[in-house]
Amino acid sequence: xxxxxxxxxxxxxxxxxxxxxxxxxxxxxxxxxxxxxxxxxxxxxxxxxxxxxxxxxxxxxxxxxxxxxxxxxxxxxxxxxxxxxxxxxxxxxxxxxxxxxxxxxxxxxxxxx
Amino acid sequence: xxxxxxxxxxxxxxxxxxxxxxxxxxxxxxxxxxxxxxxxxxxxxxxxxxxxxxxxxxxxxxxxxxxxxxxxxxxxxxxxxxxxxxxxxxxxxxxxxxxxxxxxxxxxxxxxx
Numbered sequence: 001x002x003x004x005x006x007x008x009x010x011x012x013x014x015x016x017x018x019x020x021x022x023x024x025x026x027x028x029x030x031x032x033x034x035x036x037x038x039x040x041x042x043x044x045x046x047x048x049x050x051x052x053x054x055x056x057x058x059x060x061x062x063x064x065x066x067x068x069x070x071x072x073x074x075x076x077x078x079x080x081x082x083x084x085x086x087x088x089x090x091x092x093x094x095x096x097x098x099x100x101x102x103x104x105x106x107x108x109x110x111x112x113x
Numbered sequence: 114x115x116x117x118x119x120x121x122x123x124x125x126x127x128x129x130x131x132x133x134x135x136x137x138x139x140x141x142x143x144x145x146x147x148x149x150x151x152x153x154x155x156x157x158x159x160x161x162x163x164x165x166x167x168x169x170x171x172x173x174x175x176x177x178x179x180x181x182x183x184x185x186x187x188x189x190x191x192x193x194x195x196x197x198x199x200x201x202x203x204x205x206x207x208x209x210x211x212x213x214x215x216x217x218x219x220x221x222x223x224x225x226x
Binding site for chain 1: 131137140150186
């Protein structure tokens with residue numbers, strides 16, 4: 001086809017790329033749902049076992065690992081770190097909600113769990 | 114086991130849950146890398162085909178779809194929407210960087226692409 005690609009090709013390419021993006025987004029949503037199930041289980045486990053909610057050493061290991069995985073995958077490591085912080089903020093929101101429901105003094109933490 | 118679970122069980126459970134979280138995080142990082150590859154291809158395609166970078170109707174469809182997928186998956190739909198906004202902010206940052214590199218007037222948009 002060269003320089004005279006038929007009309008509609010760019011539109012077709014756009015539709016194909018958007019279909020990929022939509023598939024990836026569906027996978028991301030389902031993985032995030034699983035991740036929050038796991039962090040909620042961690043929250044319950046820590047509460048029932050009397051473990052401290054926050055674990056800064058665990059969080060540091062998670063950041064280092066995600067940055068390294070990002071580098072291998074061709075993703076900006078700084079974005080990977082921002083992404084983890086974004087997820088952790090939501091995990092803390094969940095844990096605070098659990099604490100509030102149990103009448104305990106809303107301790108946050110347990111970070112990326 | 115009942116109430117007298119052996120010592121170490123809570124710690125073992127925690128390790129198992131964290132291994133799941135780490136696996137999910139690795140998958141998320143790799144999917145995000147693929148998603149940004151696709152949105153960068155969209156950015157290049159739109160620039161070369163002279164398509165407008167932003168497409169508000171597409172973005173609205175993405176939000177509605179992700180909220181619905183989140184609901185099915187047991188994920189807070191409001192979080193899914195926040196998540197898409199977080200990703201889109203990064204996509205716009207990429208597109209602005211591409212525009213800047215090409216000397217065009219840094220138009221943002223193309224949203225979730």
